[in-house]
Amino acid sequence: MSTPPKKLYIETVGCQMNLLDSELVVASLRKEGYELTGTPADADTILFNTCSVRQHAEDKIYSALGRLKNAKQEKPGRVIGVMGCMAQKDQKLIFQRAPYVDLIVGPGQLHQVPELIRGIEQDGQQRMEVSLGRKDGKVDTIKRSHESFDPLRDPTMRPTPFQAYVRIQIGCDKFCTYCIVPSVRGPEQSRPPSQVLAEAGQLADEGCKEITLLGQTVNSWRHEEDGRRWRFSDLLTELHEVDGLERIKFVTSYPRDMTDDVLQAVRDLPKLCKYLHVPAQSGSDEQLKLMKRGYTVAEYREMHDRAKRWMPDVAITSDFIVGFSGETDADFQQTMDLVRECRFKNSFIFKYSERPGTKGADRMPDDVPDAVKRERNNELLQLQNVISEEDNQPFLGKAVQVLVEGPSRKEAIRIERSEQEGEASPGQGLQLTGRTMCDRIVVFDGNARQIGQTLPVVIYEANAHTLQGVVQTDHVGPEVFDLAGSAG
Numbered sequence: 001m002s003t004p005p006k007k008l009y010i011e012t013v014g015c016q017m018n019l020l021d022s023e024l025v026v027a028s029l030r031k032e033g034y035e036l037t038g039t040p041a042d043a044d045t046i047l048f049n050t051c052s053v054r055q056h057a058e059d060k061i062y063s064a065l066g067r068l069k070n071a072k073q074e075k076p077g078r079v080i081g082v083m084g085c086m087a088q089k090d091q092k093l094i095f096q097r098a099p100y101v102d103l104i105v106g107p108g109q110l111h112q113v114p115e116l117i118r119g120i121e122q123d124g125q126q127r128m129e130v131s132l133g134r135k136d137g138k139v140d141t142i143k144r145s146h147e148s149f150d151p152l153r154d155p156t157m158r159p160t161p162f163q164a165y166v167r168i169q170i171g172c173d174k175f176c177t178y179c180i181v182p183s184v185r186g187p188e189q190s191r192p193p194s195q196v197l198a199e200a201g202q203l204a205d206e207g208c209k210e211i212t213l214l215g216q217t218v219n220s221w222r223h224e225e226d227g228r229r230w231r232f233s234d235l236l237t238e239l240h241e242v243d244g245l246e247r248i249k250f251v252t253s254y255p256r257d258m259t260d261d262v263l264q265a266v267r268d269l270p271k272l273c274k275y276l277h278v279p280a281q282s283g284s285d286e287q288l289k290l291m292k293r294g295y296t297v298a299e300y301r302e303m304h305d306r307a308k309r310w311m312p313d314v315a316i317t318s319d320f321i322v323g324f325s326g327e328t329d330a331d332f333q334q335t336m337d338l339v340r341e342c343r344f345k346n347s348f349i350f351k352y353s354e355r356p357g358t359k360g361a362d363r364m365p366d367d368v369p370d371a372v373k374r375e376r377n378n379e380l381l382q383l384q385n386v387i388s389e390e391d392n393q394p395f396l397g398k399a400v401q402v403l404v405e406g407p408s409r410k411e412a413i414r415i416e417r418s419e420q421e422g423e424a425s426p427g428q429g430l431q432l433t434g435r436t437m438c439d440r441i442v443v444f445d446g447n448a449r450q451i452g453q454t455l456p457v458v459i460y461e462a463n464a465h466t467l468q469g470v471v472q473t474d475h476v477g478p479e480v481f482d483l484a485g486s487a488g
């Protein structure tokens with residue numbers, strides 16, 4: 001008799017890099033016969049893929065671990081693992097805080113997860129595999145210790161079957177003073193274009209219509225292979241030729257590397273989404289200098305204006321940190337001014353969270369009171385929301401091309417509830433969601449067959465975060481015939 005499949009519960013926090021990493025880990029564990037479960041209580045293996053970018057992200061994982069105190073007694077032989085950035089940052093500290101954790105694996109060792117779990121199952125001993133610190137050896141050795149394993153893919157773990165992330169760069173060398181990423185993800189390394197193109201081709205063959213290229217400073221990607229020097233724009237141009245792909249996006253862009261050739265590629269290649277995520281972080285030169293961002297506000301504005309001049313319809317989004325060391329009211333007002341001028345499609349706004357081991361933590365006091373950070377966060381968010389809503393109004397009455405991703409959030413909750421209550425799955429009518437080429441979220445009524453298609457949707461309502469619409473149909477619908485019938 002064959003043994004029943006082992007069950008894996010995996011929880012992922014953090015950025016798209018982590019979502020992709022989790023996809024890869026799941027793919028490798030499926031090969032070992034694992035099945036996914038959404039219930040930790042059923043799981044033979046429980047994994048957390050973690051983030052260290054802000055304290056809050058770490059607190060969330062430590063409290064989730066706290067809840068697993070008795071998980072081993074409930075199911076002997078169960079393996080509990082912590083992977084990703086917090087594993088790399090806290091290392092053995094995790095065993096100290098949660099002694100029942102079996103496994104600690106950094107982002108550069110994820111390919112070892114199946115083997116490590118097997119070892120734990122055999123001898124019950126804890127395992128820890130992490131990369132070298134940034135000062136712990138020669139650059140090449142450190143780089144190798146941060147290698148990732150991208151070719152293994154698992155379609156069921158993708159955002160949807162027709163959308164996929166493709167990593168083109170790992171690590172970061174920018175060392176912004178507030179940021180932990182360069183120390184947990186290691187030195188910046190670009191993946192060779194031949195690998196990226198092969199992976200994009202494979203994904204397209206599997207039915208992917210949209211790929212999102214990932215890198216911490218994705219547009220800084222460059223590579224030399226077989227004597228050819230590749231710029232990021234060259235990679236975009238070649239990816240554009242991959243049959244089957246309809247949309248190509250990339251995140252996150254670094255303002256200083258938004259060169260003319262990159263903007264030209266986005267403007268001229270029809271498959272390139274007219275969407276750029278280029279975090280400004282602050283509108284104050286003083287703050288940008290302390291953050292060591294490498295550009296001035298004037299340079300950011302110039303880049304932004306150039307992009308808008310070349311592509312009036314491009315959607316630009318940003319990240320901001322409020323309450324970084326020494327931020328005065330005047331600094332903050334300059335950030336408000338920048339948001340008013342640039343009119344970002346949306347912005348992610350974060351309260352500064354001091355990260356041990358960064359230059360910010362070592363040399364700059366975290367001197368803005370939390371209440372002030374909170375106030376500034378709210379004020380900036382309010383301003384951004386007003387802008388986002390205003391900028392969505394011109395879509396009213398217009399048709400946009402939407403790649404349909406699946407049921408809307410509201411619909412997904414309804415489906416889950418009806419499944420839990422044992423009701424039959426809902427019929428054909430579904431509220432669906434998808435995105436435009438400029439990354440705007442569109443919600444509309446449709447049916448399951450439309451998922452994965454690109455459809456024209458006419459917008460009749462617009463708020464700050466979503467557009468509401470109806471699918472445009474050219475043919476004469478049955479209701480029109482009915483009307484004609486009744487009239488005749």
Ligand code: SAH
Nearest residue numbers: 178179216252279319320321350351352353
């Ligand atoms: N590589 C990307 C950002 C990665 S982290 C870039 O350079 O833009 C995502 C966002 O988290 C950052 O843009 C920044 O706004 C925020 N962030 C990073 N470190 C932070 C910290 N210590 N406190 C608060 N927010 C932080």
Ligand code: SF4
Nearest residue numbers: 172174175176179181
């Ligand atoms: Fe962090 Fe700066 Fe690198 Fe982005 S560019 S990951 S903010 S150090």
Ligand code: F3S
Nearest residue numbers: 014015051052053085
């Ligand atoms: Fe967090 Fe690591 Fe991403 S720290 S933001 S998961 S690279």
